[in-house]
Amino acid sequence: MKRFFLLIVLFPLLVDSWFCYAQPSQLKQEPDSTLRLDYVLCGDASHQAIYWRQSFKGGPWAGRRHHLDQPLLRGNGQIRVLDPESGACLYANSFSTLFQEWTVTEEATQVQRAFEASFQVPFPRQPVDIEISLLDTHGQVSGYLKHRVDPADILIRPIASPGLETRTVWEGGPLSEAVDIVIVSEGYDATESAKFFLDAGRAADALFSHEPFATYKDRFSIRAVFAPSAQSGVSIPHEGLWLSTAVSSHFDTFYSNRYLTTSAIWQLWDLIGTVPFEQIIVLANTANYGGGGIYNSITLMNSDHPTFVPVLVHEFGHAFGGLGDEYYYDDQFESQYPADTEPWEPNLTTLKDFNSKWADLMDQGAGLYEGGGYQSKGVYRPAPDCRMKTNECETFCVVCNRAIIRMIDFYTR
Numbered sequence: 001m002k003r004f005f006l007l008i009v010l011f012p013l014l015v016d017s018w019f020c021y022a023q024p025s026q027l028k029q030e031p032d033s034t035l036r037l038d039y040v041l042c043g044d045a046s047h048q049a050i051y052w053r054q055s056f057k058g059g060p061w062a063g064r065r066h067h068l069d070q071p072l073l074r075g076n077g078q079i080r081v082l083d084p085e086s087g088a089c090l091y092a093n094s095f096s097t098l099f100q101e102w103t104v105t106e107e108a109t110q111v112q113r114a115f116e117a118s119f120q121v122p123f124p125r126q127p128v129d130i131e132i133s134l135l136d137t138h139g140q141v142s143g144y145l146k147h148r149v150d151p152a153d154i155l156i157r158p159i160a161s162p163g164l165e166t167r168t169v170w171e172g173g174p175l176s177e178a179v180d181i182v183i184v185s186e187g188y189d190a191t192e193s194a195k196f197f198l199d200a201g202r203a204a205d206a207l208f209s210h211e212p213f214a215t216y217k218d219r220f221s222i223r224a225v226f227a228p229s230a231q232s233g234v235s236i237p238h239e240g241l242w243l244s245t246a247v248s249s250h251f252d253t254f255y256s257n258r259y260l261t262t263s264a265i266w267q268l269w270d271l272i273g274t275v276p277f278e279q280i281i282v283l284a285n286t287a288n289y290g291g292g293g294i295y296n297s298i299t300l301m302n303s304d305h306p307t308f309v310p311v312l313v314h315e316f317g318h319a320f321g322g323l324g325d326e327y328y329y330d331d332q333f334e335s336q337y338p339a340d341t342e343p344w345e346p347n348l349t350t351l352k353d354f355n356s357k358w359a360d361l362m363d364q365g366a367g368l369y370e371g372g373g374y375q376s377k378g379v380y381r382p383a384p385d386c387r388m389k390t391n392e393c394e395t396f397c398v399v400c401n402r403a404i405i406r407m408i409d410f411y412t413r
């Protein structure tokens with residue numbers, strides 16, 4: 001694994017001098033602000049590029065206030081905020097994107113496409129450089145953009161509040177300390193707000209009925225935003241059904257029947273407006289099986305299929321914990337996890353650098369089982385079964401459990 005992005009910058013980080021937020025004890029004196037950055041990610045299987053589109057100034061900073069310069073996981077990409085003079089990293093976060101999933105499809109060998117992406121960082125007090133990197137399956141930079149943001153730029157647009165009904169579903173701690181989740185409605189028409197808020201409550205219950213989320217319930221806050229759709233339900237292209245909905249989600253992403261996603265990221269972020277968040281869950285009002293979770297990007301879930309509870313928790317495992325899928329197909333080899341690279345997902349290994357994974361848990365219930373990450377060969381998982389492998393398994397394996405706890409601590413301690 002290339003450590004290019006994991007350089008630890010050791011210097012006293014006086015965050016208050018750089019960012020418009022304060023430590024919890026100072027919150028009354030210091031207004032919080034967030035910088036939203038919109039980009040277009042484009043290219044094909046062999047070339048990727050990033051273009052900056054627009055910057056926004058938003059509401060209170062909901063993100064972490066500790067160890068700002070170092071993401072816990074490498075991810076499939078990183079955003080970094082840099083001191084323009086010293087180059088020192090002031091803030092960094094990692095992510096994955098739907099665009100990068102698309103770049104390994106057959107379509108990406110034939111055509112170039114563009115996808116929306118949005119990121120948020122603490123609003124700077126002084127000019128900073130923003131650096132975005134996309135990483136390929138070998139952890140090598142495949143797309144890169146660096147640009148300056150001056151907080152005095154008059155074209156930084158204030159984020160408008162769309163005035164949507166927002167309710168607190170669960171408040172486990174103050175904004176500055178908790179992991180903040182926002183749940184957004186999709187495919188609920190104007191008469192269905194009561195159903196949406198009930199479904200949002202079911203989503204919170206699903207999460208907190210599972211360890212380790214149950215134990216760490218007080219480290220999370222959940223808010224729900226009701227964005228009415230013109231029509232009820234979601235689009236199902238393989239049935240010829242296209243509906244007008246709040247975030248334009250649809251099944252058949254990349255021609256996969258069950259893959260329910262949205263490409264309308266800016267539209268989604270506009271609906272969230274100034275509601276503070278670190279994780280987005282979109283609840284799609286349908287009984288059709290489907291959904292997806294993309295690390296630090298989005299969890300999108302159907303609301304009414306009988307598997308709602310296990311699938312929601314599984315997808316949130318991707319989006320929050322950065323966990324990989326532990327299932328596999330017999331006919332796929334070396335697609336996403338090449339043998340010369342240790343995956344960044346904490347619950348998968350190619351044995352390239354197993355000591356960085358769960359070698360220390362081998363005598364505490366973890367094992368090493370070949371098959372995972374969609375590949376039957378060359379990728380290993382920690383347990384015969386896990387919530388990240390099947391819907392029938394009721395718990396996370398010991399490795400996934402630890403990975404989620406580490407992520408909760410990373411955000412909140």
Ligand SMILES: [Zn+2]
Nearest residue numbers: 386388397400
């Ligand atoms: Zn697991």
